[in-house]
Amino acid sequence: MNIEIAEYLRLDDRFPHILCPGCGIGSAMNAMVRAISESSMNKNEICVVSGIGCSSRVPGYIDCDTFHTLHGRAIPSATGIKLARPEMEVIVIAGDGDLLAIGGNHFIHAARRNLDLTVILINNFNYGMTGGQFSPTTPQGKRGTTAPYGSVERDFNVCEMAKVAGAVFVARSTTYHTPHLKGLIKQAMKKKGFAVIEVVSQCPTLYGRLNRMGDAIKMLEYYRDNSITVTQVKEPKDAEGKIVIGVLWETEAPEYSEVYKKVIDIAQKK
Amino acid sequence: MKKSNPNPVVQTAKTGIEISIIKEFCKGCGICVEFCPKDVLALGSDLKTNCINIEACNGDALCELRCPDFAIFVKNPKKKAIKK
Numbered sequence: 001m002n003i004e005i006a007e008y009l010r011l012d013d014r015f016p017h018i019l020c021p022g023c024g025i026g027s028a029m030n031a032m033v034r035a036i037s038e039s040s041m042n043k044n045e046i047c048v049v050s051g052i053g054c055s056s057r058v059p060g061y062i063d064c065d066t067f068h069t070l071h072g073r074a075i076p077s078a079t080g081i082k083l084a085r086p087e088m089e090v091i092v093i094a095g096d097g098d099l100l101a102i103g104g105n106h107f108i109h110a111a112r113r114n115l116d117l118t119v120i121l122i123n124n125f126n127y128g129m130t131g132g133q134f135s136p137t138t139p140q141g142k143r144g145t146t147a148p149y150g151s152v153e154r155d156f157n158v159c160e161m162a163k164v165a166g167a168v169f170v171a172r173s174t175t176y177h178t179p180h181l182k183g184l185i186k187q188a189m190k191k192k193g194f195a196v197i198e199v200v201s202q203c204p205t206l207y208g209r210l211n212r213m214g215d216a217i218k219m220l221e222y223y224r225d226n227s228i229t230v231t232q233v234k235e236p237k238d239a240e241g242k243i244v245i246g247v248l249w250e251t252e253a254p255e256y257s258e259v260y261k262k263v264i265d266i267a268q269k270k
Numbered sequence: 271m272k273k274s275n276p277n278p279v280v281q282t283a284k285t286g287i288e289i290s291i292i293k294e295f296c297k298g299c300g301i302c303v304e305f306c307p308k309d310v311l312a313l314g315s316d317l318k319t320n321c322i323n324i325e326a327c328n329g330d331a332l333c334e335l336r337c338p339d340f341a342i343f344v345k346n347p348k349k350k351a352i353k354k
Contacts, residue, residue, distance in 0.1 A: 003290075003343050004343075009340065011276055011340075015276070015294075015295055015340065016294060016295040016297070016339060016341075017339065019338065019339075020297075021297035021298060021299040021339075022297075022299030022300075022301060022338065023338055024338065025338070026337070026338020026339055026340070027301075027335075027336055027337070027338045029338075030335060030336070030337060030338065030340065031335065034335070175336075176336075178332075178335040178336050179332075179335060182335070215299075215300075216299050216300075216301060217299075217300055217301060217304045217305075220301065220304075220305070
């Protein structure tokens with residue numbers, strides 16, 4: 001088949017994928033594959049790692065080095081890969097339940113060390129695969145199957161947490177803004193250090209249905225109408241109740257695998 | 271392992287823009303139909319996306335980018351190929 005991105009996909013034996021009709025993870029995967037295809041990288045230099053969950057099915061469909069690990073342990077596995085093969089570009093793709101609930105500690109410590117990973121966090125606000133239980137990112141008052149009267153817990157602001165933990169590149173986009181998301185992923189892959197991209201995604205089957213948000217199209221229209229770019233925010237009140245998209249934080253810091261390499265050289269007396 | 275054999279339905283416009291739809295992959299979510307700025311696509315009776323007005327297509331490939339199922343691909347000869 002004469003398709004530009006076909007060499008990065010397991011089109012022959014894996015597709016069509018198992019995700020629900022209208023699921024945002026497919027759009028995020030689409031943007032990621034295109035970002036990989038447009039960056040001048042050999043597919044043997046890329047490793048995609050994931051944990052458990054809907055979004056962690058993604059590496060199964062991508063034709064490069066992929067690794068589907070334990071629940072919440074995508075980042076520890078990626079750390080091992082990066083330290084063993086520092087020349088590889090390691091991409092972690094995981095969901096909010098995977099990366100922030102069971103893998104929350106790994107997430108903040110990888111950010112603290114500033115290891116050169118690209119983390120694509122697909123946030124669909126619930127645990128989709130197990131049936132719509134509320135997750136650490138479910139907004140307060142929104143319903144899940146285990147929160148029929150609305151979640152009473154406060155939710156995480158992922159981007160603020162990543163920034164405070166020490167990530168050098170923090171950005172947010174939605175599945176409506178796929179060209180924007182593709183650009184952000186390309187930027188994050190070039191960045192040396194821990195780069196986090198939060199992708200606000202739709203789960204029309206569970207979260208959208210339980211919260212009366214309508215189908216996938218209605219949810220995408222909601223994201224279109226309720227998002228604001230970071231340059232448009234002049235005062236804090238502009239961002240109230242809105243999804244702020246764009247590059248939220250960028251800085252420079254020494255990268256962990258390079259610092260570690262120096263220690264190895266000293267110990268081996270090179 | 272089961273081997274799928276993607277078989278795209280290809281349509282070409284006078285402008286040279288080519289739209290291929292892989293019906294086996296399409297799940298009929300309607301995202302491409304709703305967000306097409308030129309109303310080129312529509313859901314057919316088989317609940318899969320169909321190209322009904324290819325001459326109106328401006329080749330922006332938003333459908334291709336948003337499609338969660340990798341079911342639609344647009345080729346625009348006017349767009350320069352991305353340098354590798």
